[in-house]
């Protein structure tokens with residue numbers, strides 16, 4: 058995990074085992090298996106590097122058992138982690154993580170498929186207790202356990218060997234506190250009846266972390282695509298497929314091959330020759346004739362796509378004046394519910410979902426995430442009443458607060 062840097066620390070020096078061969082990995086797994094016979098919780102964190110290669114490189118996996126046995130696994134030294142993945146894959150073992158989506162993604166890549174849950178994400182749980190929407194690990198450890206971690210090693214180069222003592226101590230700290238955090242958070246979630254909400258939201262987030270975007274859908278993740286017409290999008294689709302293949306072939310991150318900006322410029326201008334591509338302002342100098350030629354072929358392939366088969370933007374229809382006003386009314390409803398529930402407005406109701414509802418106001422989409430799972434009870438009911446004209450919003454002068462009331466009993 059990555060963290061902001063804090064300086065003065067009162068964190069203790071931790072005991073841990075550095076695991077760099079299969080035998081000591083097997084011994085540790087045996088120990089963790091014994092440690093989790095009754096307390097079925099295991100803490101996980103990973104350190105990886107995604108800046109240099111096509112796929113992120115896993116450098117370390119940290120594991121802590123409920124008894125505080127911490128193992129720091131040097132992944133490149135061991136290579137075959139099958140035994141570890143099989144141990145973690147047990148669907149009766151609860152995996153504790155903090156902001157675990159990248160960890161889940163990278164472990165799925167290493168294992169060949171996503172590991173079984175259940176997961177408990179301390180960041181998600183914290184959000185349901187009003188501890189910030191995206192509280193960092195250091196912040197939550199400090200707030201809950203009053204331990205101030207030294208975070209400088211968060212920016213270390215995890216590919217260096219040997220690891221320094223301070224890197225190892227830092228890595229151990231990333232898993233050491235997860236059990237205590239889980240205990241504290243779970244107790245309060247249960248007291249407030251929010252356990253299931255946190256579980257649902259964790260599944261929603263971590264359940265898709267390992268999803269890979271298909272090459273023909275990569276264009277959807279390019280910034281600036283909204284200014285392109287259908288043919289421009291068809292060209293962009295070809296360009297992003299090419300960039301992905303090129304990145305794989307040279308084992309580089311996609312953005313090291315070409316950034317988004319030149320792709321958008323090519324898709325917008327649709328140059329008529331390879332040399333016209335080389336001349337574009339956004340093209341890096343010295344990208345070479347081969348690259349220009351291949352990009353030009355992408356342009357031609359994109360231009361050849363029949364109009365009806367060009368990609369379309371997921372267009373939330375532009376809001377008319379009433380729609381924009383309705384969106385502001387929703388925002389007020391969300392704000393009141395946010396104060397009532399002590400949950401951040403953006404957790405309660407993501408803006409995109411509100412926009413969609415404002416656009417489809419006469420026919421609210423039952424699949425809108427606002428009406429799914431825990432959100433239905435907390436905000437969905439109120440927003441539905443709002444679009445059905447059954448919600449009154451008023452200022453209660455006596456109490457000095459905005460009030461929401463349903464103007465007729467719910468069916």
Ligand SMILES: [Zn+2]
Pocket residue numbers: 058059102103104228231
């Ligand atoms: Zn970490």
